[in-house]
Amino acid sequence: MALMFTRRALLQLGLALPGAAAASRTGLSASWPQWEAYAAAFIQRDGRVIDDQHATRYTTSEGQAYSLFFALVAGDRTRFETLLDWTRDHLAGGDLGARLPGWRWGRHDDGQWGLVDANAASDADLWLAYALLEAGRLWREPGWRRLGRRVLALSVEAEVVRAGGLTVLLPGPLGFRLDEDTVRLNPSYLVLPQLRRFAAEQPDGPWRDLAFDTVRCVQGAAPRGLAPDWVRLRAGRWLPDSTAPDVGSYDAIRCYLWAGLTHAGDPLRAPLLASLRGMAGVIRARGGVPPQHVNVRDGTGSGTAPSGFAAALLPCFHALGDAAQAQAMAAIVNAARTARQGPAGALPDAVAPSARLLAQPEQPPTYYDQVLALFGTGFMARRYGFRADGSLWTVWRS
Template identity: 45%
Template sequence: MEQAGPAMLSRRDVLGLMAAATALAACPAPAAGVACGTPWRDWHGFVQRHVQDDGRVVDHTHPDLRSTSESQSYALFFALADNNPVLFDRILAWTRRHLCGGRPDLNLPAWLWGRAGDGQWRVLDANTASDGELWIAYALLEAGRLWNRPGLAQAGRQILGLMRSAEVVELPKFGPMLLPGNRGFVQRDRWILNPSYLPLFALRRFAAVEPRGPWARLAERSVAMLRAASPTGFAPDWTAWNGEAFVADPSRGAVGSYDAIRCYLWAGMTDAGEPLRPRLLDALPGPARLLRAQGGFAEKIQTRSGSGTGAAPAGFSAALLPYLSALGQPAMAAAQATRIPAPGPAADALGYYDRVLVLFGRGWMDRRFRFAADGRLLPAWSSTCSAKT
């Protein structure tokens, strides 16, 4: 059959085809199984179980029924990804009042709030946790941009300023680094660090917002730190800089578990256009190697030997989905997906942290959200569906 050549098309036809191509490029068609435009059952189930009407996020696995800056920050992010500004504002208001003493412009949030031994509800530990602050700042910056609310973006920049003053340090012979909190992590001869507190896409977004800040250099140094601290390809929960090299944290040992699992999650969710992504993934071959060898992951990894013990919980499988996708391992990802309960009673029975990992891992796989190369959040509701990476 003879095909029509370009000369057979009118100028109007050509312009129409160009417009259609542009629209398709901006909003790629969703892949099979993508849940664009459908209710986010994992998130709505989490809200029903863990988010109070006043915006407090409760971790029921601890006797003190705690809330943390981390739990509040993740809930802010997911409320934004679900396009729910009313819930976002409630979570933010509770965080500011109870964790920041009502002055978020002056105070970074305390990391731990809950029921004290005397039965009173209050801050249980006033130290800060930079992972929670990082995600709160990121959620505020992106909510301000996506919802056209400049006050939220300004609040995000205020948090970045407080973090720069209290938690960003210059490691001798290494460069800038983000401490896990503002107290207790600088010792006489070493600096204690947590690699999972440094998602690359968030640092990239901060660098765009504050080009004169430390964030671009910190992004590069965070990947260098993770590579140096993961000699067998497994990230540790904690590491220490002794002025010459990264060594095992003397109090916690060379173990990768509930913190480190996020390193693989963040790496997998990083956009393919991020220039540091190849180095980041190259630093973390351990999980894929372990899955290839024995078919399952471990709850705890001895990061110096690469040996694992204990059965990994379902949340770990969810966290590995973006990582395995980024490595081009669909069969491994499919096997891990079978370990994650579908939304419903079995998923509701998971604990707080497992459910958070499911929200990140399965939410990313379902294209509820993605991250651009410059760190911008790409929620599904802002286009037909979040862009492919």
């Protein structure tokens, strides 16, 4: 089924359907207001990204890596360099070529600020490597490409292993290989376009195997088409994670997002999307409201997700050809944007009840909600996209 949006909905959200056409055909300017608003709210002048979902307002390597990617999409080289400098100096001891960044930086119990947890986070490491490789290519800076290759090499050494007959990405170097036969995994750390780009950059690396086994991981972890936040692989069998059994929420929402961002020409896109079809049924059963948490075994949802979840699901439903669900997610994102920008009661009467419910915005919007929104709406507006080989195109350079 072809996906159809009304012209009014497209104009309200600034969306266009992603495709092979040049980005200039969208009529978008190089400036990205949503990125500027995000940067003003969450990025300090020195390049530190603040995660406001915790009282101490800490910083994570994930936040730095995502923001580097968004700065590249926006063509914002000044912020890219500032973000990279802060990441290197505060998370990697001044040398990203020698060590992976620690995943959390913040205030210690004695009041001093510094690395709170030096263990790396592999999703951040791969987003960092991807941003560096593509920044090196798009801005013609070979030093960044070399640094990206070095980060990849460190990640392979510390975070990519064989387990249960599969090539898997450990969430970090320490603490996720539980015993000789058991690993703890996070399916949302796996992004097919990234793995395609890494395979092109390092043909002798594990990236092709990891891409293929990404689909097997999601298929095994999501028996009802619903991705969990965490899962265990023991001797080739997929088991619930004991610390968060059968829960899909803030981590898992990214599985649907990454699948939707994958190029239509990737042969793994269709089976990956097919393994994630369950969310549409959960949302329909809830009257169009995405759940904050879903039980991946019985398909029951609970809680009301922030509007960023709708933005994350929008590319997935578009890729699946689910016009009704894609339209519903677009309405939620539109309603949330209207509510944030206008006075109380500004939503028109025609807004669906589900969209009206989800349009009650966080005050102020949280860092993670806005990350999901930038990924989802930026893609749908054709500010960026991924080619079949995983390389990035942007509105400012195709």
